[in-house]
Amino acid sequence: MPSSARTADHTAEAFRRTLRAHGLKATPARIAVLTALARAPRPMSAQAVMDALPRNADQATVYRTFRTLKEKGVIRQIDLRHNHAHYEIAGAEEHHHLVCLQCGRVEDVDRCWIEDMQPAVLRRAKHFARITQHALEFYGICRSCAARERPSPRSTAKGSDIPLPSY
């Protein structure tokens, strides 16, 4: 067996099956994006993915792929405070990240503690001198949205997809 970092089958064939299982077409572009994410040791930016791709696949495709796979839960969006989104393959064991606000270095935190645990997290970290902040957000669906659930999955062609409150 290969020495892949996280236990998971990250072959093109496996991705093909995953895509099909979600009712998505297994296109070369999507497989290439997933392969790039799987190879990278850290969450990747759109730019990094585009650079990693052989030749084809332009921005729009990469961004659309991110959105689609994120909606299906195949990949996960990460906010590293770099002024642009990062993505990683989901499904791996829960983990978080240590992000250096100065140089952008990212390191995995493989267990889930908060606040009082920060000294311990820091001790386990390989490359960090101190932790100054952390952010935790929960995402889900609120009651009113759940109530009018699935008004028409495909009707969202034009309008901005999220009706935001004023802030």
Next chain:
Amino acid sequence: MPSSARTADHTAEAFRRTLRAHGLKATPARIAVLTALARAPRPMSAQAVMDALPRNADQATVYRTFRTLKEKGVIRQIDLRHNHAHYEIAGAEEHHHLVCLQCGRVEDVDRCWIEDMQPAVLRRAKHFARITQHALEFYGICRSCAARERPSPRSTAKGSDIPLPSY
């Protein structure tokens, strides 16, 4: 004593003192931004703050104010997955947020649990039907950056402030 939500003095005078304590000029724009954030029940976007401001203060000023106050730790940046940053006054007791991926509704989570605690979090929530994801990131300074600490706080005038690794 007034019935302000979070225990803290959010008067213009208090903000003036806070600013001065951080070596910043207590300008009307800054006090207005802080006042807007203090009044809002949720983290605010730059747009929301600009709309809330009497008349003056343009984008550049608001964004610059965010950056300055964030660096001083007076306000905190929140990623609500709305495609733009949100900010809230820092210093209040630790809390997190519940964000509806469909309508953007935001609700505070006033205690800090994760994962296995999600059913309990959901039960305590007022407006949520389900939680599907959560994100936790730690921010700090890595060893190499700590090593070359404070090369010259003011010399970062032009270059992009964070030398990013390739992704």
Next chain:
DNA sequence: AAATTATTTGCAAGTAATTCGCATTTAGGA
């Protein structure tokens, strides 16, 4: 209270990240 100066602001233009419209291509079922 007026002078002084480093900060901060406002404006207008600029840049980076992400999205959209639409014609063309393609994956995968019939």
Next chain:
DNA sequence: TCCTAAATGCGAATTACTTGCAAATAATTT
């Protein structure tokens, strides 16, 4: 192999945020 919905590629558009610089101003000094 044909067919059709889904996906791509291209260019243009939009959004979020930043920057350069001259004018304004907070707070210190006199």
